[in-house]
Amino acid sequence: MPLKVCLDLSPIVHQKAGLASYARELTTQLVVMEPGVSWVAFHYDRYPPTPLPSPLDALPRRVVPWGAYRWRLTTALRHFLGLSMDGFFQGVDLFHATEHLLPRLSSVRTVFTLHDLIFLFYPETHKPLNRWFLTLMMPRFLRAADAVIAVSECTKRDAVRAYGIPEEKITVIYEGVSPRFRPASPEAIQAVRAKYRLPERFILYVGTIEPRKNLTALLEAYAALQSRNTQHAARLVIVGKKGWLYGGFFRRLRELGLEERVHFTGYVPDGDLPAIYSAADLFVFPSLYEGFGLPVLEAMACGVPVVCSNTSSLPEVAGDAALLADPTDIRALVAAMERALTDEALRASLRARGLERARQFTWEEAAKRTVEVYHQVLGP
Known part of the structure; x- marks a missing residue:
């Protein structure tokens, strides 16, 4: 049998x-x-x-x-x-x-x-x-x-x-990493941009809104980044549904006056994620702790530069294909995000290394x- x-x-x-x-x-x-x-x-x-x-x-x-x-x-x-x-x-x-x-x-x-x-x-x-x-x-x-x-x-x-x-x-x-995660066509990117009203330039986070994801630190880093370059700073897009104990995050969002600069899509079907990743200027994953951290590899597979935490499993998963930063150090997060947004040679290198890294999983x-x-x- x-x-x-x-x-x-x-x-x-x-x-x-x-x-x-x-x-x-x-x-x-x-x-x-x-x-x-x-x-x-x-x-x-x-x-x-x-x-x-x-x-x-x-x-x-x-x-x-x-x-x-x-x-x-x-x-x-x-x-x-x-x-x-x-x-x-x-x-x-x-x-x-x-x-x-x-x-x-x-x-x-x-x-x-x-x-x-x-x-x-x-x-x-x-x-x-x-x-x-x-x-x-x-x-x-x-x-x-x-x-x-x-x-x-x-x-x-x-x-x-x-x-x-x-x-x-x-x-x-x-x-x-599922094979569907790959750089999307311009037509697919245009379609999700219209469907979810995505801004022309944006920094992306994908995941549940919950405390261990450390999104309050991402807000702090994003606010600091905005203060450095208000003319050309990308918007922040958060893809994912509310999880639990998220009150502090939304309270800090209001305190920082970022309601108009942070765009929430809510839950997004898996089929739309590759094009959303591909449309982003930068993917940031500032978790305090991850058992694995699959969104990091999904972003890499779509050709997006990645900044992520230097804690728990994330260095193991990201290898040398991302910029790593201490998730409790706002200055370090800001510096990594700014480099990944403005240094074109670095961006090209991160894209290439990310695509190769994702293929290994x-x-x-x-x-x-x-x-x-x-x-x-x-x-x-």
Whole structure:
């Protein structure tokens, strides 16, 4: 009988930003690349807000009809009480947890993807209930899993240091860049410029509006940049929906008087992102902490110069293809942004190095190495 693998696609149907991108791109590649495997889709919530995309929508499904809170609480209680949840996954050989929740399984082998430990290092950037759940359950999930996939060496080091997880249990598998992220045509750029009312020149940020993204520092740096060159300074465009604990960001936006200089698009479908990246003069990603930092590579793949933080996984991901700056040092951010906007030789070099860097990260390779982890867990 063919191997039966259950993939947790909950991040996709619940639009969980970076987790959704990871789950969608990786599992799509797995399904296409390994047709001999019997793939099964799993998600919680009987009526999720977002349908699964093709080809994932054609997979047989296991669905827990509960919402997020009940599913999380049930999983936590089952772990504490030592009660198996195998009944949800009968006939499955392996379950892959693509987000930070692992059912307690006894007869089903498990692989757990660890994206980051932000809640541990920057607890103030998480809602209290989410922080409590992850603090309580993350070490249990990591120990219970048969194998752990970390999306960067940084994330692996964090897990080993924080929880004493054996290094040999964790395999680092980088995320990839979808082929659709490439320099867009002038026609595509013109179309998104009109659709989202984008300014002629702009600095771009893509991601959720939440504390760890350090967007208040980006506002401070942008305001300082404006004061240096008010005649030709580019506008600031923020692409992404509101996440949580974003009140301080909008308060600082008003205090700096930037309401007319900062343009918000809200949520943007993935299909429009390559042209928006391509239209930008500069991409800035000032996060305090990232488990991987996929938008950096997406911007590079579209030929945009990048400035990003010199913390956590970002130096590992960006290599020498971006200007790195301390995200807590506004002067350093301003200096890096100004150089990347005004030094034409540097801009050309960053574009070339960025395109080459992005080509090194593919979902095909990520899927291939993920299947190797499955086989290691299941044995011969």
